[in-house]
Amino acid sequence: MLQDLLDHGPVSRNEIQNKIDQYGCYIVLVEADDYLPGYAYTIGLHQKFGHPEIICFGLSIDMLGRLLNNACALIANSASLYPDQLYQDFLEDYPIQFLPVETSYYSNYMAICSNFYSTDDYPSLQMVWPDKKSLFPWEQGFNPAWKFKQPLLDRNTDFKFYEERNVAVFTTKHVLEGKPILYVYHNDDGAWQFHSEREPDLTDAKLVCLEEITRIDPSVNEVYHLSFGQSAWRESVNDPWEWE
Structure with a gap:
């Protein structure tokens, strides 16, 4: 199911649709560079299951692919994933949470998905992982070295840079x-x-x-x-x- 657009080039709408029909979703993988973290997101969960699409940042491409594949499998088996709840079955020994994604971020991170749907009128969730103390980025004491590994897409729409505001x-x-x-x-x-x-x-x-x-x-x-x-x-x- 995994497709790395950076390695294989742009794909057609029909190719994306074929993956959705076969597997339940298509997964876009974006490699990290020397400034921005890598990330991955789904296309098709909303179309096939009426479920929000999912995006996740800052882990290896293989890990991101596995996490989104697992989410797709759960959703295909009638599970629903919701914001502000802890989920223990994605990362060994660590919980994850989901946040609702502000649509103003779609053009920054999910443009292929929006092009597929021909609109930004679809829901999305961000899968957020904690640090080694199981603290999330919005919690006091979260590892500061990991702060910019996963931008939080439910907030800060006025400031999208990967630096502190006072830099x-x-x-x-x-x-x-x-x-x-x-x-x-x-x-x-x-x-x-x-x-x-x-x-x-x-x-x-x-x-x-x-x-x-x-x-x-x-x-x-x-x-x-x-x-x-x-x-x-x-x-x-x-x-x-x-x-x-």
């Missing part, structure tokens, strides 16, 4: 005075830059927190995924972002 980023006084952000750089060292010019005058440089940039222009959340060394640009604020 320092570079911009210029022109952006702070109202010029549009048209160029975004994610440096090799992890630093972010947000500018109105492709090559800004460094004498105009300012250091601000990343959250302030997202408040100035919420659309920068659309390029949260830029890996180290990548950049994004647009001709105007009315144009879509492009990136390498």
